[in-house]
Amino acid sequence: MTTPPRKLHWWRATASFLMVLFTMPLGHAIMILMEHFLDETTLHYSAFAMGFVGLLMVIRGVFADSDTRQTLWGFFGGLLFWTGWVEFLFMYFATRFGTQPELDPVTGEVVTRPEYLIMPASFGFWMMIMVMYIFSTRNGCNFINWWQRLLFRGRKQDIAARPMTRHTSIVTFMELMMILWTSYLLLMFCYDDVFLGEESIITLLVGVGCFIGSFFIFAKQLRLSSWGANIRMAIPTVIVFWTPVEILGRMDLFKEIWTAPLQHVTEMVVILAAFVALAVYLWYAGNKKKQHEIR
Numbered sequence: 181m182t183t184p185p186r187k188l189h190w191w192r193a194t195a196s197f198l199m200v201l202f203t204m205p206l207g208h209a210i211m212i213l214m215e216h217f218l219d220e221t222t223l224h225y226s227a228f229a230m231g232f233v234g235l236l237m238v239i240r241g242v243f244a245d246s247d248t249r250q251t252l253w254g255f256f257g258g259l260l261f262w263t264g265w266v267e268f269l270f271m272y273f274a275t276r277f278g279t280q281p282e283l284d285p286v287t288g289e290v291v292t293r294p295e296y297l298i299m300p301a302s303f304g305f306w307m308m309i310m311v312m313y314i315f316s317t318r319n320g321c322n323f324i325n326w327w328q329r330l331l332f333r334g335r336k337q338d339i340a341a342r343p344m345t346r347h348t349s350i351v352t353f354m355e356l357m358m359i360l361w362t363s364y365l366l367l368m369f370c371y372d373d374v375f376l377g378e379e380s381i382i383t384l385l386v387g388v389g390c391f392i393g394s395f396f397i398f399a400k401q402l403r404l405s406s407w408g409a410n411i412r413m414a415i416p417t418v419i420v421f422w423t424p425v426e427i428l429g430r431m432d433l434f435k436e437i438w439t440a441p442l443q444h445v446t447e448m449v450v451i452l453a454a455f456v457a458l459a460v461y462l463w464y465a466g467n468k469k470k471q472h473e474i475r
Contacts, residue, residue, distance in 0.1 A: 188402045189410065195458055196407070196414040198273035202455035203259055203439035204422050209448055211263065212441055223274050230265025233257075237419055241349025247408035248466025252354030252459070256413065260352070262360055270295035274371050291430075292371065306361055313358075318343045319357075350414055359419045377455045378430050387411065394421035 214223055214285040234257045241253025274294035282292035313319065314327050318340045332339050367377045370383040376385065394417055401413040437444035 183370045185418060186327040186403050187405070189405055190402065192407060193398065193401045193404070193426075195462065196326070196410040197401070198416055199455060199458035200255070200411065200414040200418040202451050202458070204418065204425075205448070206455060207263060207450055208436075208438040209441035211267065216442070217339075224268065225271075227264045227268030227414060229264070230260050231268070231309075234260025234262075234264060238349055239352045241352075242347045244349065246347055246466045247406060248411070248462065250348035251352050251408040251411045252466070254349035255356060255415070256459075257349070258353040266357075266361075267295065272451060274298055280395070292368075294365070296368060298370070299364055301373060302361070304363060306365060309358065314436065336371060344381055348408065348412075352415070356415055359416050363419050363423055365421065366402060370427070371430065378427075383427060387427035390420045390423040394418075407462060411462065 186430055202238065214226065217281075218226060232425040237257030237260065238254050239257075241250045241257060244250040244253050271294070274297070279294035279295050281290045282297060284291050310324075313321075313324050317324075328336050328340055366386065370380070370386055371378045397413065397420060401410055401417055404410045404413055426432060437447050443447045444460070
């Protein structure tokens with residue numbers, strides 16, 4: 181007896197992918213606009229408040245009443261947390277202690293902002309958290325599961341026997357934090373001439389590998405029937421897909437409109453409107469599913 185093929189959920193996967201995808205250019209644009217319109221003191225206070233609000237949203241998600249809403253609380257809260265308490269804090273201390281940006285030797289334009297130049301110094305902290313995940317948790321991350329199979333062989337069930345307490349909002353938040361962090365570290369080490377350099381063939385292969393890999397992740401996403409799981413899987417799909425976008429932009433192979441939002445107002449407004457529409461729809465879909473379960 182043959183097993184029937186699993187249903188592919190094209191609309192759920194596509195909507196989730198696009199909603200998460202639109203946050204990438206919007207996040208860049210928000211940072212640029214805040215720097216443009218706010219003075220330095222107001223900027224840093226606003227950024228700190230943004231991160232704090234993001235943390236409160238993630239905690240609020242723990243008490244949400246559906247898997248989809250818990251996922252959205254963790255995702256949106258995580259975005260504000262990352263922008264306010266990670267990127268802007270790196271910016272604050274880079275500015276405070278006079279870290280210089282990396283400049284193009286020909287044009288003199290800023291190639292890498294100071295906050296990103298010091299971000300690779302967080303590698304030890306990233307590794308510390310990865311050691312905890314690899315050796316102490318059973319989870320659904322393919323990357324971590326691969327390392328566990330490689331390191332533990334037949335003892336995986338003994339060493340990583342149990343998952344941590346599962347709160348969907350916290351799971352989504354940590355997934356977003358770790359994948360964004362990993363992506364930034366990967367890109368910064370690739371761009372650094374001491375390690376590889378942006379013109380290295382390895383950097384190009386990293387971009388190609390991530391582009392191809394994103395399709396494999398999306399194929400897995402297509403098989404997820406629930407909205408919440410689809411959104412959570414869309415996070416790695418989008419960030420892995422966005423990695424070659426960053427690399428191609430770094431190579432000046434296309435114009436990154438989100439780095440100059442005031443010059444591309446129409447395009448950014450369209451992206452914002454599409455994002456809001458999808459976010460509202462997904463929030464409504466989560467509520468609809470909950471009402472159906474109650475009946």
